[in-house]
Amino acid sequence: MTEQTKTRIPTPLYAAAGAGDAAYEQLRKLPAVLTELSDKAAASLRAYNEQAGTKAAELRGKAQEADLVALRESAASAALSFAQVAQERAVAVYNELVARGERVVGTGVVEAADVVNSDIEATEQPKAVEAAVEDAKAVEAAPKPRKRAKPAAPAE
Helix, strand or coil, X not given: CCCCCCCCXXXXXXXXXXXXXXXXXXXXXXXXXXXXXXXXXXXXXXXXXXXXXHHHHHHHHHHHHXXXXXXXXXXXXXXXXXXXXXXXXXXXXXXXXXXXXXXXXXXHHHHHHXXXXXXXXXXXXXXXXXXXXXXXXXXXXXXXXXXXXXXXXXXX
């Protein structure tokens, strides 16, 4: 007699199969969605092309009517005034930096000079240093020792 075994498929496997089936169903709808989107894109493109054509004609008309010499002169005068304002601001900033630098350097130099002068006035040469300087002078003034004569080599 043959034994019949009953196998049970785990639940996560059923879930994966269900997800695959749902994805397949959505993919089958994809060609219809693509067709619909491409039709909408083509219609939008036609509308925007017509709008662009009318806008371009309108701008050409305005360009022909515009006084280019007046526009050029206006742009030149505006650029000149902007350049003058920028120059004035740059000079003002430069002058502020110069004044600040003068204050910093001036006070620093005066303070440093005051510190050095007070140190010079407050310190005297220590007696040990004075004695060492006098000893060094005495050593320099002392006669140098004479070199010894080498003994003569014995005659052979």
